[in-house]
Amino acid sequence: MDLILNVLERLSIDKTIIPTFFIVVIFYLIISNLFFKKLLHVIVNREGKTTKLEGLANQKAHEAEQLKNDYKERMNEAYAESQNELKMMKAKEMQAKKDKYLDAEKNINQKADNKLADEMTELSKKKAKIMSAAEQLSEILVDKLT
Numbered sequence: 500m501d502l503i504l505n506v507l508e509r510l511s512i513d514k515t516i517i518p519t520f521f522i523v524v525i526f527y528l529i530i531s532n533l534f535f536k537k538l539l540h541v542i543v544n545r546e547g548k549t550t551k552l553e554g555l556a557n558q559k560a561h562e563a564e565q566l567k568n569d570y571k572e573r574m575n576e577a578y579a580e581s582q583n584e585l586k587m588m589k590a591k592e593m594q595a596k597k598d599k600y601l602d603a604e605k606n607i608n609q610k611a612d613n614k615l616a617d618e619m620t621e622l623s624k625k626k627a628k629i630m631s632a633a634e635q636l637s638e639i640l641v642d643k644l645t
Contacts, residue, residue, distance in 0.1 A: 507513075
């Protein structure tokens, strides 16, 4: 016991340790009721809200990614559709130009055939005229030779 008292005396601990201990315990109980429980409640609420908000943020990010993918898919479909429409328009325009070209070619060929027929008719007339003159000339030549 002397040893314990000697150690306590060296640590400067005297008889006021017991009231000090009770004061600290009472002070701790008061502070824990006033501050620690409310602080713990605030921390729990904050953690719950942040965890909940993080879950909502992840859900919103997933929805945004899905919307982005839908948008890309619709853009690709619209691009493909516009390319198909462009090809159709080009094909129609090419067909119209081809039809116009064929009509022009037909008209030119018709004019050429008509002109050729006219020339052939005129040539036939001239040939017939020359042939009729050739008979007269051949008769004259035969008369002169005989």
